[in-house]
Amino acid sequence: MGADREGRGGRGRPVRVGACVGVGALVLAGCASMPDSGDLRGVESTPRQDSQVRVFAMPPRADAQPAEIVRGFLEALTSDDPQYETARKYLTPSARKAWDPYRSTTVLADGPNTESEPAGTRDGADDDYSYTLIGSKVATVDGQHAYAPDSGAYHRTVHLTLQKDKQWRIDGLPQGVVMGKSDFQRNYVSVNKYYFASNGPSGSGAQLDTVADPVYVREQVNPMTQMVRALLKGPTRWLDPVVTSSFPSGTDLKKGVTALSPDDRNRVTVPLNPKADHVGRGQCTKMAAQLLYTFQDLTPTGVDEVELQKSDGSQLCVLIEDQAEGVASHGTGERPEYQYFIDDKQRLVRMPSGNGDKKPEAVPGALGEGDTKLRAAAVSRDESSAAGVSADGSSLYVGSLVSGGSLGEAVLHSQGKTPDDRLTTPSWDGQGDLWVADRDPENPRLLLLREGAGDPLVVEAPSLDGRVQAVRVAADGVRIALIVEKDGKSSLQIGRIARDAKSGERPYVSILELRSVAPQLEEVTAMSWAGDSRLVVVGREQGGVQQMRYVQVDGSTPVSTAPSALTGVKEIAASEDERLPLVAHSEEDGIVRLSSGEQWQQVVKDGTAPVYPG
Structure with missing residues (x-):
């Protein structure tokens, strides 16, 4: 559970239970404050902090009242405390043992608002108190770190009791963590871990196809270690069958x-x-390739080398970046x-992909x-054939x-009666097969x-x-993006x-298991893969104007800046090599x-119908 720091901050209220600590400085403005008593209307929020700012929470102060305890607990859970040790100090001993913060993270549109129940809720006693946390759900991150869009009302209860030492502590709370959207964006980062396509080549020495499995980890809490553990536990449930x-x-x-972490040679040593x-x-070099690709987005310059060690500390194998492409295609x-x-x-x-002159x-x-x-075309990924x-x-x-050639x-x-009821633009997969829909x-x-x-x-x-x-x-041949139309609305779905x-x-x-990945858009008119786990989408929200944005295959919105505005976009093309430019067909230009x-x-x-190979 946590407080959303974006949208209502900057009120200049005194800090009581939290401090935001930057590199080499103590930043007091923008951390939530605690009332001494009374109803808890909502968790104060602060403007989103820079990703390099570290946020630390304070433990409960002596004689803190129930509202302050709840508020401090919520604030502690948006901090960078690796094991939630500070947050646990707000709980009774039995609640500490029962509570599992790693079970899930619920993301709300705002930080959880609260409704309090009067003291004496238990047969006239004055030693317990309850608060109801409410909000509108945006997404859920499960125990595998997998993100999924969510909606509907959030309604959970936090119960407090007065301990023998006359200190209020939380003795009943929901499992997992809940926080506002901006706190989630500050605390968590989306990173791809990599596996191999199970329908790919299996012969000796055959190059494997890598498949990105995006997950969210806490950005300031040993993200590299979190990613290794997540990789070793296996793929997320949706991707696991393929x-x-x-x-x-x-x-x-x-x-x-x-x-x-990388050493001074940009090598990461992983003891197993x-x-x-x-x-x-x-087999070891394949294991190292999975790790090497997984590490690339976790440091500004990537990782040059991975060493795997046996349990006794001896070397199992080493793989450098230049060798990884010989093991698995990326x-x-x-x-x-x-x-x-x-x-x-x-x-x-x-025209040359990297030269517009x-x-x-x-x-x-x-x-x-x-x-x-022709009205549309697709070029095979080896650029030897076209449809x-x-x-x-x-x-x-x-x-x-x-x-x-003929x-x-x-x-x-x-046999469709009109052009719009006939064939779509085709698409080639990584195995050289051609896909198309008849409308x-x-x-x-x-x-x-x-x-x-x-x-x-x-x-089927x-x-x-x-x-x-x-x-x-997708290039990996195990994921497909579709624009699906029904009742005058069109959605982007991944299967x-x-x-x-x-x-x-x-x-x-x-x-199988088609899922909507841009549920906020009621009309999707164009899309293209734009990375291992990212697409660029053209569409509009209800009552809105056309816009262009990036979306992840899990339905989340990447932090990267959306493409600059372009009017009248009919078609869009991007390469899974993110270094290459976007290309679009605009009615005007x-x-x-x-x-x-x-x-x-x-x-x-x-000109019309721009495409990259694929």
Whole structure:
């Protein structure tokens, strides 16, 4: 439980139970204050602090009244106390043993407001008191550190009792932690831990596909150690069915290890318990690759090297960053050579992905040099093939990006009566398979063409409620983003790809556990993957105007700045290599691109359907 420090602070009230401590200075302004007695109307909030500011709480003062005890406890839980030791001082001995702050974190729109019950609530006694914590839920972070959007009313009770020493203490409280949104953003950071796609290559020496599993950890409380423990405990529940870990079951940090950090060579040494003592070198390097990728966002410069140690302190293996790509492919490891769009002649053209000065050129092959007019296209991740949707949306063609190559017959047709009821922009996954949705109201289907050819597979989606309007598959091949339309509203949903391919039989592919990741938007018009676990989305809230924002696959909003405003956006393209610019189709400006730290720049006035490989 905690107080939201944003929105109501700066009132200049005296500090009684908390102090915000910055680097080398004591900052008094902005910490919540404690009334000596009376009703507790709400937890005072302070402006959001810089991420480098450390916040420490004070223990309860002698003779503090119930309102002050509750207030101090809530404030203590928004501090950087690693084990919540200060917060526990507000509890009775029995409550300390029963309370588990790590079970979950509930995020409210504001810090929990309170309603008090009068003293003497227990048969006329005057030695107990109750407060009800209320608020509007925004999200929940579970015991696996997994974030999930949430909604509805929050209503929990905190009970206090007068101890024999005449000090008030809390003896009844909900499990876990609750705090306001701005306190959550100050206390927690989203970081990806990495596993391997279970449907990827399995042969000796085969390169594995990494899959990001985003979780939230406390930013100022040994985040690297938290992340290692979270990684070793395994993937979050939603991702678990489609990924694997190289760590033997039961592997943990060696007993007594409390903090991990890079040394002066930017190497992180990770001592493990006996469960990992007998792994072979090949398995160990896969374990090290998982750790190395997980560490990259935890330090400003990343980590150059990981050493794993046996329980006796001897070396198990070492992996340096340059070697990791040989073990497992990473979403940002391969930089696309080109960015693509449809020009004013309705042909597929390309331009260098990192250089906006060169003019677009037609792609080699029939999709750029032929007579077939296109409205949308997708380029394979190795940039050797492309798929194009005909100008009327009825036909899908696949061709190689080799000069002089012929196009051949369409691989798929839609019977939809209008262009908007026909084929969506296709998408290639990391295994070379091609995905597309047919929006025909009479026969809506999500389809998969293995290696872009053959009879299409109908992909089952048991929890899909609506018609698919857009499809984007992640580089890892186990997650898919869909724009789904129903009753005039469209939402962004993420699903898990399940493949059941028995030898000699036609594979069965399905999308499971679809979940909305931008519930605040009632109309989503465009989206694209923009990192290992991030998407860029164009849409609007109820009664609002069009906006562009980043969202995480777990439904949270990353702290990173949203892209600068752009009007009339019809389509958006981003690379999973976050260093590359966004590219958009704007009704007013045509094809435009946005590089980091710059403003939108026009590429060509007449152009549509921008895409990166994928």
